[in-house]
Amino acid sequence: MTTDTPNPQKFSKKIYIIGTVLILILVAMPLLTIRNADFGGTDDLASETIETLAPDYNYKWITNWWAPESETESALFALQATAGGLLIGYAAGYWKGRKNRAD
Template identity: 30%
Template sequence: MKEKKNTKLVVILLIVAILIAFVPLFALKGAEFGGSDDAGSEVVAEVDSSYEPWAEPILEKIIGGELPGEVESLLFCLQTGIGVGIIAYCMGRLVERKKLGKEDQDL
């Protein structure tokens, strides 16, 4: 009986997750999903139209143009994955150190 209850809960949660992901795409017709870089550039242009960036991305200099959006997303996801991996590793080490410390005190 408990297994059927858990299955029902999992299905309901999956449906809710799918709705959370897809409803905004259809509810916000004509909305533009831009990044903070674009918004920041627009604000800078409004405040000081004569502003010239003093640096440009290194990869853009190497390849001689702007990276495609898919490659930027891939690099961002890779950077995020590496960061999460490092944080998870450090947290795991701290938890294990705490567990080992408790075991030594119990002896």
């Protein structure tokens, strides 16, 4: 089912696995090598830099109308990722099913 595809560019399962492992390594490497580091977000650095460059700048001239607490925030980030994942999964499943039926 997977071998008789007309597409010569089809990756083998091995390449998919190698690719996934590479992604995991790239993401996990800093976590494993930099123990106890504070992954603070590059914005923190950037805002500190702004404060050094322009100490008089009042960045509070406008503030977010709503800033969720960290728990709510995590939930909303997860919600955002879930929405994206649903869209991708739905489309991928649809095409996969169509292809399987055609084969």
